[in-house]
Amino acid sequence: MNSCVLFALTIVRKIRTWYYTFIFKRMLHSYGSLGVNSFCKVSSTARVDVGYNFSSNGLTISGLGYVRIGNFFHSGTNCKIMLGSHDYDNGDAIPYGTSYISKQVIISDFVWLGSDVTISGNINIGEGAIIAIGSVVVKDVPPCAIVGGNPAKIIKYRDIDHFNNLKKENKFH
Amino acid sequence: MNSCVLFALTIVRKIRTWYYTFIFKRMLHSYGSLGVNSFCKVSSTARVDVGYNFSSNGLTISGLGYVRIGNFFHSGTNCKIMLGSHDYDNGDAIPYGTSYISKQVIISDFVWLGSDVTISGNINIGEGAIIAIGSVVVKDVPPCAIVGGNPAKIIKYRDIDHFNNLKKENKFH
Amino acid sequence: MNSCVLFALTIVRKIRTWYYTFIFKRMLHSYGSLGVNSFCKVSSTARVDVGYNFSSNGLTISGLGYVRIGNFFHSGTNCKIMLGSHDYDNGDAIPYGTSYISKQVIISDFVWLGSDVTISGNINIGEGAIIAIGSVVVKDVPPCAIVGGNPAKIIKYRDIDHFNNLKKENKFH
Numbered sequence: 001m002n003s004c005v006l007f008a009l010t011i012v013r014k015i016r017t018w019y020y021t022f023i024f025k026r027m028l029h030s031y032g033s034l035g036v037n038s039f040c041k042v043s044s045t046a047r048v049d050v051g052y053n054f055s056s057n058g059l060t061i062s063g064l065g066y067v068r069i070g071n072f073f074h075s076g077t078n079c080k081i082m083l084g085s086h087d088y089d090n091g092d093a094i095p096y097g098t099s100y101i102s103k104q105v106i107i108s109d110f111v112w113l114g115s116d117v118t119i120s121g122n123i124n125i126g127e128g129a130i131i132a133i134g135s136v137v138v139k140d141v142p143p144c145a146i147v148g149g150n151p152a153k154i155i156k157y158r159d160i161d162h163f164n165n166l167k168k169e170n171k172f173h
Numbered sequence: 174m175n176s177c178v179l180f181a182l183t184i185v186r187k188i189r190t191w192y193y194t195f196i197f198k199r200m201l202h203s204y205g206s207l208g209v210n211s212f213c214k215v216s217s218t219a220r221v222d223v224g225y226n227f228s229s230n231g232l233t234i235s236g237l238g239y240v241r242i243g244n245f246f247h248s249g250t251n252c253k254i255m256l257g258s259h260d261y262d263n264g265d266a267i268p269y270g271t272s273y274i275s276k277q278v279i280i281s282d283f284v285w286l287g288s289d290v291t292i293s294g295n296i297n298i299g300e301g302a303i304i305a306i307g308s309v310v311v312k313d314v315p316p317c318a319i320v321g322g323n324p325a326k327i328i329k330y331r332d333i334d335h336f337n338n339l340k341k342e343n344k345f346h
Numbered sequence: 347m348n349s350c351v352l353f354a355l356t357i358v359r360k361i362r363t364w365y366y367t368f369i370f371k372r373m374l375h376s377y378g379s380l381g382v383n384s385f386c387k388v389s390s391t392a393r394v395d396v397g398y399n400f401s402s403n404g405l406t407i408s409g410l411g412y413v414r415i416g417n418f419f420h421s422g423t424n425c426k427i428m429l430g431s432h433d434y435d436n437g438d439a440i441p442y443g444t445s446y447i448s449k450q451v452i453i454s455d456f457v458w459l460g461s462d463v464t465i466s467g468n469i470n471i472g473e474g475a476i477i478a479i480g481s482v483v484v485k486d487v488p489p490c491a492i493v494g495g496n497p498a499k500i501i502k503y504r505d506i507d508h509f510n511n512l513k514k515e516n517k518f519h
Contacts (some may be wrong), residue, residue, distance in 0.1 A: 080288075085287075086285075088303060089335060094344065097346070114431075116427070116464070118289070128440060128441060130441070133426075133464055133482065134466075136307040136471040138321065146498065149306075150322050150495075150496040151321075166437075166438070166440045173443070260478060267418070268458040268476070268518045269420070291462070291482075293479050309495070311478065311494065323480055
């Protein structure tokens, strides 16, 4: 009976993944291939291009602007990309008016976001970067850097030789 | 058909806003005017006064104490105000006893909280302050300051002349 | 009628607590006694031992490894313990391969976590420590320390004499 339950759970998960992936695809401007295991959402003010092998357990993209996510992107649960928002210094009212600033987030290949990560503003994230759980990223992240904290700072770098060797051997996933 | 769907969505949103606003009003001690687009909640141990044109996409007020929110307050989603909690240094048990400390949060006019902001403890937030996404505010915020991080620190100030001009011209929203 | 509503609410709460406690117990390796008021969850890759008088309003334990939680543990809502994850520096693919690192979190007696606390990695939390709301704990916390921030740092210490006196008098809860 236990194997029956496991089998049923597997089926339910597959249907859920298919459903979330189907919904998310409709919100993207373009995509290579993707599989998402939890609800992912893009606000109608954001244009999003996604590469090959996008894999996420929950990503919300909001605000005004553009996002490009490279190939082999992985994210944990409850991640957020916050693009442009109210232009408080040039608006026609306080605390903010009706004018918006557009922003863009460029995420290179092989980037891995932990859970509860927020990326806010005009941000470039370099190839192979790793963002630790709970980070709020408010400035650029260099390639292969491991960042954490709010605001996120560089903690260390991943083994760059190891990374480049696997890249040369086409060992991606 | 697309316009039909949009119309239906607009109606649903209006009903939802009316419903959330209705519930939230019942939890407040006094209020000027308000419109909330998502579930807002006040714990029974908090007394809350709200000014004119309160607008929020999600605010939870918990703990023991008092909150005054000025006019033209705006907040993003998932914001929290945490008032007084267990008095661990004078209690009758460990890790904490049955005694509580009461705290108060005073938010001036024209304050804008981004999403996922937490305000904790005895805090005064000055007029026109902006709190960045994901911040945890544990000390006072001066007028027109833009703060971010956990703990939140001053990043910069908004254009104070621009702010004061719009204020003189009564350009609020 | 008001007292009727209150009575009904009390019953609902009792049933809910019993239900959440029942589910959580099944996910633990061992436990002394516990009562949880909200959904608590342990991933199948984590082995968790819990002491006496565990009390939580929401705790999620994920990743690979071991957690020991001492007696008289209290936590707010939406707390997380993140154990071992992908071994990015020794894996067989990028951004990470199939190999995992196992980690362990040891929480001593009388520890109190505020809401939205995340504990990540190999962490020891000393007796009587208090973790402030929204903290992300990435290094060890000494006994009776009060820590906060992301990354969490020591803010101050609780009254250690007061703590030790109550401990000697067996005034726990």
